[in-house]
Amino acid sequence: MSEVYDVCVIGSGPGGYVAAIRSAQLGMKTAIIEREWLGGVCLNVGCIPSKAMITAGHFLHKMQHDGKSMGFTVGKIDFDMKQLKTWKQSVCDKMSGGVSQLLKGNKVDIIMGVADFKNSGEITVQTKEGPKAVKAKNFIVATGSRPIDIPGFQADETDVLSSTGALDLEEVPKNLVVIGGGYIGLEISSYMKNLGAEVVVLEASDALLKGMADPECVQVVARKLKKNGVTVHLNAFAKSWKKSGKSLEVTAEVKGKMETFKADKVLLTVGRKPNSDEMNFKAAGVKVDSKGFIEVNPQRKTSAPGIYAIGDIAGQPMLAHKASHEGVMVAEVIACQNRVYDAKTVPAVIFVDPEIASAGMTEEECKAAGYTDLKVGKFPFGANGRAVSMMHTDGFVKMIADANNNVLLGVHIVGPEASNLISEAALAIEMGATLEDLALTIHPHPTLGETMMEAAEATLGHAIHIIQKPLAKGGKSGASARA
Numbered sequence: 207m208s209e210v211y212d213v214c215v216i217g218s219g220p221g222g223y224v225a226a227i228r229s230a231q232l233g234m235k236t237a238i239i240e241r242e243w244l245g246g247v248c249l250n251v252g253c254i255p256s257k258a259m260i261t262a263g264h265f266l267h268k269m270q271h272d273g274k275s276m277g278f279t280v281g282k283i284d285f286d287m288k289q290l291k292t293w294k295q296s297v298c299d300k301m302s303g304g305v306s307q308l309l310k311g312n313k314v315d316i317i318m319g320v321a322d323f324k325n326s327g328e329i330t331v332q333t334k335e336g337p338k339a340v341k342a343k344n345f346i347v348a349t350g351s352r353p354i355d356i357p358g359f360q361a362d363e364t365d366v367l368s369s370t371g372a373l374d375l376e377e378v379p380k381n382l383v384v385i386g387g388g389y390i391g392l393e394i395s396s397y398m399k400n401l402g403a404e405v406v407v408l409e410a411s412d413a414l415l416k417g418m419a420d421p422e423c424v425q426v427v428a429r430k431l432k433k434n435g436v437t438v439h440l441n442a443f444a445k446s447w448k449k450s451g452k453s454l455e456v457t458a459e460v461k462g463k464m465e466t467f468k469a470d471k472v473l474l475t476v477g478r479k480p481n482s483d484e485m486n487f488k489a490a491g492v493k494v495d496s497k498g499f500i501e502v503n504p505q506r507k508t509s510a511p512g513i514y515a516i517g518d519i520a521g522q523p524m525l526a527h528k529a530s531h532e533g534v535m536v537a538e539v540i541a542c543q544n545r546v547y548d549a550k551t552v553p554a555v556i557f558v559d560p561e562i563a564s565a566g567m568t569e570e571e572c573k574a575a576g577y578t579d580l581k582v583g584k585f586p587f588g589a590n591g592r593a594v595s596m597m598h599t600d601g602f603v604k605m606i607a608d609a610n611n612n613v614l615l616g617v618h619i620v621g622p623e624a625s626n627l628i629s630e631a632a633l634a635i636e637m638g639a640t641l642e643d644l645a646l647t648i649h650p651h652p653t654l655g656e657t658m659m660e661a662a663e664a665t666l667g668h669a670i671h672i673i674q675k676p677l678a679k680g681g682k683s684g685a686s687a688r689a
């Protein structure tokens with residue numbers, strides 16, 4: 207008779223592999239099933255390779271633009287996209303290899319193959335050697351999401367690319383048309399422009415990153431995209447494409463008028479959908495909601511006893527770190543450690559230029575949640591010594607607090623290292639910190655981190671390195687950067 211695992215995790219992305227390691231740490235006999243690559247989309251064709259490409263794009267941009275004022279003379283820079291691809295792949299391989307070592311080191315059985323539920327206690331895995339039955343007392347489904355298409359556009363990874371195809375190009379396209387000005391579209395647009403492509407973004411709504419970030423933060427990025435030569439069309443609905451000689455032609459309805467755009471490649475980044483139409487969930491009694499997410503409770507239990515779901519397939523936000531958090535939690539729930547998902551905030555980062563990062567609520571969300579009396583303050587990176595010495599002065603840190611008790615409700619950063627700075631905000635919000643907690647914490651000088659302290663001071667009305675008007679009633683501070 208085949209062995210019955212305590213825990214079988216399906217999918218080895220940042221949700222699945224973390225869940226498997228934590229399960230094994232807790233003494234449970236654990237297996238993980240993966241159909242394609244250890245580390246999932248994140249490590250192989252998502253977060254990690256895109257950040258490698260973004261790093262390369264920044265590096266080239268810096269050499270070309272920033273060196274001169276520091277006294278560097280930079281000659282013609284030769285750049286080999288094939289070599290960049292090889293380096294990017296080495297980064298992914300290192301990370302994926304690390305996951306393999308961690309799983310093996312924790313004695314997790316790795317089974318490569320495609321899983322389908324037979325019933326709530328058993329899956330069949332199609333492996334290279336043939337079908338294999340795997341039984342477990344608990345299953346954790348962490349099978350993620352995939353890009354969606356729109357009418358007229360289907361990613362073929364030759365002419366019309368998904369993010370996966372874009373990350374695998376061996377040549378920088380001369381003209382790139384990006385459909386969708388969301389997370390992925392703008393991250394890829396930023397680095398492609400830095401690497402030399404002419405980029406046009408077609409975004410259906412009336413703003414970039416609509417509903418995904420603080421609108422004031424988005425304005426800073428929109429200005430920088432324009433300055434760097436990326437063309438953005440809002441209210442632009444991509445309709446169709448065709449081959450035109452050696453290149454492509456994209457037709458879109460822009461503000462009600464039909465327009466055509468020349469392209470060598472088209473990038474389709476209009477969202478992702480959960481992979482819940484696979485794996486025969488019905489046979490296991492796992493319910494899926496109208497948006498395609500598996501229905502889960504706060505312990506990430508599904509409608510089928512003993513089956514849990516985490517990550518992109520279990521609901522928004524579709525972010526790797528939320529999946530990992532859920533992975534640890536579910537392993538601890540199974541091990542009877544009485545855990546529940548009670549995070550106050552899932553910080554989010556958009557790796558555009560400059561980076562946008564947020565934790566907690568926007569002003570709009572605070573109002574919708576019933577906070578009528580808010581204090582809002584901002585501190586600009588232009589008034590921070592480290593930012594000036596790094597030549598990265600675009601952007602600000604914005605804080606929102608409840609004016610009745612100064613409890614921090616939201617932090618929105620646009621600027622250098624926003625991705626790293628936001629962790630302090632996430633901790634502060636989790637701890638229920640007040641503006642005073644942040645303002646009275648000594649932050650080392652000279653660091654970008656001082657902007658967090660000074661933004662808290664600005665929200666209280668007394669930042670040192672900007673001239674502030676007295677706080678208006680209702681709390682809005684009238685901060686202006688020191689000359």
Ligand code: NAI
Pocket residue numbers: 356385386387388389390391393408409410411414415416418442443444475476477478523524525526554555556557
């Ligand atoms: P998205 O939901 O971020 O953006 C899609 C955009 O496409 C929207 O702005 C939408 O208005 C637009 N759109 C839809 N149909 C269109 C049409 N016909 N013509 C023009 N525009 C159209 O989706 P995206 O960028 O594909 O990212 C998917 C998810 O992946 C994100 O929601 C995020 O959760 C995750 N992600 C996270 C990253 C991070 O944490 N840094 C990086 C990349 C992705």
